[in-house]
Amino acid sequence: MERSNQIGWAQVRAGVFILITLLLAAGAILLMGQKTKLFIPTSTIRITMKNVMGLKEGAPVWLAGVDVGVVQQIRFENPRDTNEVLIVAEVDSKAHKKIGPDSIITIKTRGLMGEKYVDILPSASYYDRPVSRFNGKAVHTLDDVAQKAGVTFEKLNSIVDNVQSGKGTLGLLATDTKLYINAVQLSSELNTLAGNINRGQGTLGKLARSGEPYDKLMQILSRADKTLQDIQTADGSLNRLIHDKALYTKLVSLAEKSNQAADDVRELNRRLTSKDTTLGMLLSDRELYDKGLSLITRADNSMKDLESAAARIKAGEGTAGKLINEKELYEKLNRAVDNMDALMVDIRKNPGRYVKLSLF
Numbered sequence: 386m387e388r389s390n391q392i393g394w395a396q397v398r399a400g401v402f403i404l405i406t407l408l409l410a411a412g413a414i415l416l417m418g419q420k421t422k423l424f425i426p427t428s429t430i431r432i433t434m435k436n437v438m439g440l441k442e443g444a445p446v447w448l449a450g451v452d453v454g455v456v457q458q459i460r461f462e463n464p465r466d467t468n469e470v471l472i473v474a475e476v477d478s479k480a481h482k483k484i485g486p487d488s489i490i491t492i493k494t495r496g497l498m499g500e501k502y503v504d505i506l507p508s509a510s511y512y513d514r515p516v517s518r519f520n521g522k523a524v525h526t527l528d529d530v531a532q533k534a535g536v537t538f539e540k541l542n543s544i545v546d547n548v549q550s551g552k553g554t555l556g557l558l559a560t561d562t563k564l565y566i567n568a569v570q571l572s573s574e575l576n577t578l579a580g581n582i583n584r585g586q587g588t589l590g591k592l593a594r595s596g597e598p599y600d601k602l603m604q605i606l607s608r609a610d611k612t613l614q615d616i617q618t619a620d621g622s623l624n625r626l627i628h629d630k631a632l633y634t635k636l637v638s639l640a641e642k643s644n645q646a647a648d649d650v651r652e653l654n655r656r657l658t659s660k661d662t663t664l665g666m667l668l669s670d671r672e673l674y675d676k677g678l679s680l681i682t683r684a685d686n687s688m689k690d691l692e693s694a695a696a697r698i699k700a701g702e703g704t705a706g707k708l709i710n711e712k713e714l715y716e717k718l719n720r721a722v723d724n725m726d727a728l729m730v731d732i733r734k735n736p737g738r739y740v741k742l743s744l745f
Contacts, residue, residue: 427454428481432472432503433462434521438492440501446474448505453480456503472521474503481515483507490521 437459446454454476462471476484485508493504547553551560558564581587585594592598656662 426478427475428478428515428517429457430454430474430476430481430484430517430519432474432490432519432521433469434472434490434492435469435523437470437472438501438524440472440492440503444500444502446476446503446505448476448480448483449507451480453477472503481517482512484515484519485510485512486516486519488519490519491524492521493524 442456444456445452454474456474458473462469488508489506491504492501548556548559582590582593
């Protein structure tokens with residue numbers, strides 16, 4: 386009976402030990418699952434970069450500072466053609482929907498010398514069917530900063546060398562003794578000038594030592610103040626300009642009328658230039674302009690023809706020219722007219738000579 390009790394107690398202890406071990410194992414699995422996103426739906430993204438700066442597989446992937454995935458693989462994508470490196474990462478499927486073409490993907494370091502991780506700036510859009518291929522953006526490293534600092538120090542050393550050798554403006558300022566001598570002379574002259582002013586010599590000295598300029602200035606200010614008071618108290622034009630509200634009202638009215646006149650002028654100009662009016666058509670219609678120009682051209686040609694005909698008539702060419710310029714033709718026409726006149730007179734006197742009437 387005692388042996389069976391001992392065996393039962395040993396079995397209980399073994400069972401408790403196994404149960405504790407299973408609980409610890411389950412807790413460890415849960416912790417590892419949370420760490421590696423084992424029980425969360427994930428998606429695969431591929432990131433192409435020129436330099437991964439020491440990023441290692443298993444490094445975390447952050448989206449806006451939140452751990453959403455882990456780097457699974459790092460390799461050269463196509464070493465025969467390019468030097469780009471492909472980063473394959475598993476991220477939370479929900480977080481993947483906030484990663485888009487406008488997301489900025491970089492590799493950063495925790496602290497100054499901490500581990501590397503992939504940092505992703507979320508997209509401005511939400512994608513129900515997100516893309517899985519992205520291009521990373523290179524960032525400046527400490528080596529880049531040190532290299533630029535080295536270049537800057539080299540330039541500074543070159544500038545210092547030029548200054549020490551007397552090259553350039555700074556070099557002349559640092560090495561030219563004439564500048565120092567001129568500065569000493571200027572300082573001496575300034576000291577002399579200050580001494581003269583303190584002794585009351587010269588214009589500046591008199592202004593500084595004598596009270597007369599101050600008194601005159603005060604007198605001028607007093608007269609100006611009295612003049613202003615007279616203007617304010619007098620009933621003259623200036624006082625009315627300052628205090629008369631009616632004048633202000635008239636000026637405002639005049640300004641309004643000026644604005645109205647300007648509007649009327651603009652309206653008149655609009656009507657004059659509008660194609661709906663006769664004057665507007667005269668000013669803006671190209672066809673009417675062309676017709677007018679053609680009419681002027683024809684009138685000019687007609688005047689030229691008249692001038693040419695007049696010149697020919699004056700020269701005695703043609704019938705009209707001979708009628709005007711030949712005296713013989715004029716005399717013949719004159720005689721013919723006289724004969725016709727005499728014939729008409731004779732017909733009236735003796736009609737029987739020319740007209741015979743017979744009834745049978």
